[in-house]
Amino acid sequence: MTSNYLLEMNNIEKAFNQVSVLKKVGICLEKGEIHALLGENGAGKSTLMNILGGVFPADRGTIKINGEAVNITTPRMAQNYGISFIHQELNVVADLKVYENMFLGSELRSRTGFLKVEEMCQRTREVLADLGVEIDPKVYVRELDTSYKQLIEIAKALLHKSNIIIMDEPTTALTEHEVYRLFGLMKKLKTSNVSIIYISHKLKEIQEICDHYTVLRDGKVVGTGRVAEQNLESITKLMVGKSVSEERFAQTHPHGAELLRVKELTSPDLFKKIGFTLHAGEILGFTGLAGDGRTELFESIFGFRKNYTGEIKVKDQSVQITHPKKALQAGIGFVPKDRKENAIIKDLSVYDNMSLSSLGHFERRGFIQQKQEKARFEYYKKQLNIKVHDPKVTIDKLSGGNQQKVVLAKWLEVDTPILVFDNPTQGIDVGAKREIYQHIVRLAQQGKGIIILSSEAPEILKICHHINVMFQGEITARFTRDQASEDEIMKYATGSKREVEQIG
Amino acid sequence: MANPAWKQERPGESRTKQRFAWFWSEYSVIIAFLIIFVVAALLNPRFLDMNNQLNILMQVSIIGIVALGMTIVMLSGGIDLSVGSVLALVGVVSILSLNATESIPVAIITAFAVGAFAGLLNGLMVAKGKIASFIATLGMMAGARSIALYTADGGSISSEITGFTTIANSELWIIDYPIIIFLVMTGLVYVLMHKTRFGRYVYAIGSNEKAALLSTIRVDRVKIGVYSLAGLLVSVAAIIESSRLNSISSSSSGQAYELDAIAAVIIGGTRMTGGRGKVLGTFFGVLILGILNNMMNLMNVSPHLQGFVKGLIIIVAVVFQKRE
Known part of the structure; x- marks a missing residue:
């Protein structure tokens, strides 16, 4: 039975700084399947994949490839076992040519030590042709589109004869058209017995392309099975869980005067037409997935970025914030x-x-x-x-x-009367998290206007009075705390649903 | 399987070991200084002679003042290669103004103005122009030397005013003025770097520029201040240098001073990339270089070999500091 699996990871445990990140996690991968690895930010997906990719070792647990126990300690070893990791941030060297990137670290050399350029180009062309694309191997990578850069990483994986490819949110930077091209490619790889572990937040994509799924929550496997036998709703429920967001910190107290009003804030490629208001005593949340532009938005409001248009009013006074110092002076x-x-x-x-x-x-x-x-x-x-x-x-x-x-x-x-927190509980343990939440709530009670940016929806639900959901630089939904639920937030954050109405 | 070495307070670890590690990382340069001092005294009895000791201090005072400025620049994460050339330029221009106006105060003010201006330009290039400090000050190094050479027609310029030489050639009791100026400058820079807002900001910028900016520090202004101050300290050194010989050479004055100053700063334990280091470290770094020179002279080591020893000491110093 077990020999059916190409890869088995069992009882993997890992702790950082005494904070347990993975608790007895396992994942099994069949030959030629696309396996979705799901979970919210901080659920432990990246940690698990980093262990498989040899970035760091597990504290406990076993990894079997083709039924044989292996010990992967370096990324190089992972590669030798046929595992390729395509990171969210692409690891291509923009200033090298396509074929140079393909053979980086494993260049073909003649006996005298010179590079066999033509042979490398030929092999590159072959692999790319297998993938159904035609790129001149001698073009510089910086001149290619993002999707092609990703393709080069995939091609590199094939060149190394990898049969397990890990893709960490590969579609965040891609346009719809490019996503389809990638999916076509993945299906093609499947038929040639390559297995893919696919990490993504976008459930629609999962449904379209994946065979099996494994859901992690708080470092534990909470569900696994065939994608076809589950509907999206129940998978979302698994990801979000019920127990997490029970505790709510925010108090209902009357909000005071308007502190901050932002109108039509736009920055090319980062965010567009952002508008919101913040009152004294209010805790306002902004959430979304990677690449939603919320950090860039508030870095602009704080004067760290300058390339934007629109209006910022603090206590009804229009302010020009060109430097963080001016933001501080404005409050x-x-x-x-x-x-x-x-x-x-x-x-x-x-x-x-x-x-x-x-x-x-x-x-x-x-x-x-x-x-x-x-x-x-x-x-x-x-x-x-x-x-x-x-x-x-x-x-x-x-x-x-x-x-x-x-x-x-x-x-x-x-x-300052206004305080913005960007991911305030990143990388800290549960106890400290609670304390930070309590202080934030206390500040609001004292009449400060608080803004929380977080990719973790439970966190936002716990402490915010109002919630803005962002997707690709736009606010796609606004909730009051009582209207919002994690499933709803997730739908707007992934762009599968959007509200057109503009409030405030 | 080992956990990654996660940084944490470890109260369990033996106290004395921690104490020693702390002492070593903070004051290794003083220990090195004491060792070299004792070795020098043992090797040659004349070394301890009071006149010889004062001689060493006198010889290092000019480089010492330049190195103080270099310390500030390097703590901010930059480097200033132009100090030697600017020193020559300041010397030439101030002696010209001295001869023209016959007024020592005017000459001194001119010197400060020229030095601070050169530093200001460096600062503007680095902070506003976003040019790497190595490149910006390399340009200044070539430019300032060239203007000095052009102005002085490639030669030396001598002061025609009696009294100018008294600045560097008088003594208080038995201590020469340059030594006193060096000590006073060290004290001032120490206070500036450790007791004022400016100093704190320089450390912050050198350690993490982005976090400093997000902490609402005016990074640009602080950087411009850093280079201007370094230029100002160079002009103090330039006044001493030209007063000592009553003339300045546009071609040879200040030659390779930047290397000696950087060496002193590095030996003193300041990190190349900034954010970490001490003014007192530089002070002792300067003294170490001075003692080495002095010792080699007393022992009749060929001057051609002295560079080799200096180079060796720099590398050894850095290797030891790596072992924090």
């Missing part, structure tokens, strides 16, 4: 996502990170008063329950949750 604070890249200064101490945006509060005659910094930090340490032995250490020594609390303290010290 907008921004806790960015990707803490390590955008929010913390890893070489500065915990104290210094806390005071960085409000050094004026700690100055006397031009000199920084470190005593005051300390006193202020002690205050936040107590209030936010920041766990740190010695705040003089650099901030990167802290755990993710505590780092995030320091960043929160930094913005509390700035004390």
Whole structure:
């Protein structure tokens, strides 16, 4: 029986930083099938695939290929076992030619050590012809469309005689036409006994192309079976789960005066005609999938990006925000996502990170008063329950949750009436998450206007009063908290449904 | 199967080991300085002579002041290759203005203006023009040297005003003015970098420019300030250099100063990519270079070989700092 499976992963476990990400996860792949791997952001899909691709090892569990147990420790080994991983961000080198990309790392060389260019071009042409496309192997990759770049990655997988191809959300950057071309290709691969693990949020695509599905939620397998025997509704339910969003933090309290009004905000290729309002005491959520433009939208409002048109009004005053400093002066604070890249200064101490945006509060005659910094930090340490032995250490020594609390303290010290949080609970454990939610709710109760950007619908449902769903740079739906459900949000976020009406 | 080395506070690890690691990473340059100092004293008894000690300080004071500016630039994540050329240009222009106006204050103000202006241009190129600092200051290096050569017709320019030489050739008790100026500058830059907003911002930008910008720091302005300040410190060095010899050479003055300054900063433990390092580190880095030169002179090592030793020390210093 088992020999039927091309790939078996059993009881895979993995924890990062003592936070368990995968709990006894298994997935089985038949020869020549397309297997959908589903789940919300943070469910553990990427972690599982990274283990298969040899990016990092599992803590526990077995991987079998053709019934034989294997130990994959490097991406190179994965390749030798016939596994190719096509990442969401394409890994092609734009400044090399097509055939050079195809043979990157495994160039054909003559006995004297010179490259066999013509032979490589010939093989490239053959593989591409198999895929039904004609591209000159000597063209630079930067001159190709995105879908063709993806094709080159697939061709590369075939060139290495891969029989397991992992595709991580391959269609996010593609137009509809290109998606069909990709699907045609996938069907063709299937007939030549290549198996594909297909990660996507777009359920319609899954229904169209996949044979089996496996759904992950919170690091566990919650369902698996044949796509044909399930309807979309029940798969969505599996992904979302019921237990997750039960707890709601947001309180109903009256909202105050209008703090922020955005009208017709447009930036080429990023977002179009965005309009919304935010009142004092309100928690407003923005959600969507990767590439929906919400981060770019708020980076623009915060003055980090400048290439946009439209109007921003803070407390009924039109403002021109050309630099984050001006946003701060106008009264907008921004806790960015990707803490390590955008929010913390890893070489500065915990104290210094806390005071960085409000050094004026700690100055006397031009000199920084470190005593005051300390006193202020002690205050936040107590209030936010920041766990740190010695705040003089650099901030990167802290755990993710505590780092995030320091960043929160930094913005509390700035004390802007409007505060934007982009993915505020990214990469932090459950306990710290709860605390962050509670603080956000408390801030709203104090009369601040709060905006939360998150790709996790449960999070948005937990704390927001109003919810905006974005898809490809546009707001496709607005809900009040009571109207919204995760299934509904998912439908608008994937673009399978959209509201044309423009509110506010 | 090993977990990836996740960074975390580990209170369980032995305290003394942690303490030592901390001390080493913070003050390794001082330990290195002490070792070299003791070795030098053992190798040659004349080394400890008070006159020799003051001599070392005197010799490093000019490079030292330049290196202070270089420290600020490198902490911000940049580099300034133009310091040597700008030093020559500042010297030439200020001596010309001195001879024309016969006023020492005017000469000094001219020097500050020229140095700060060159630095301002560097800063504008880097911050507003988004040119890599290596390239921008490489251009300035060639340009400033060329203007100095053109202005001085390729030769030296001497001051015709008596009294100009007193700036660098007087002493307070037994300590020469340049030493005092170097020490005062070190103190000022130390306070600036560790006690003021500007310094904090420079560290932040050097460590993570994007996060600094998102923390509402005016990154452009701080960077322009950084390069202007480096230019200003170069003009202080230029005044000392030209006053010491009562003349400046448009072709040889300041030659390869950028390399010595960068070497001192690196030996002092400042990270090439910025965000990490100390003003005091540079101070001791400068002293280490000075002692090495002095020792090799006392021991009659061929001057042609001295570069080799210097190079070796730089590489050893960096290798040790890697082991944080």
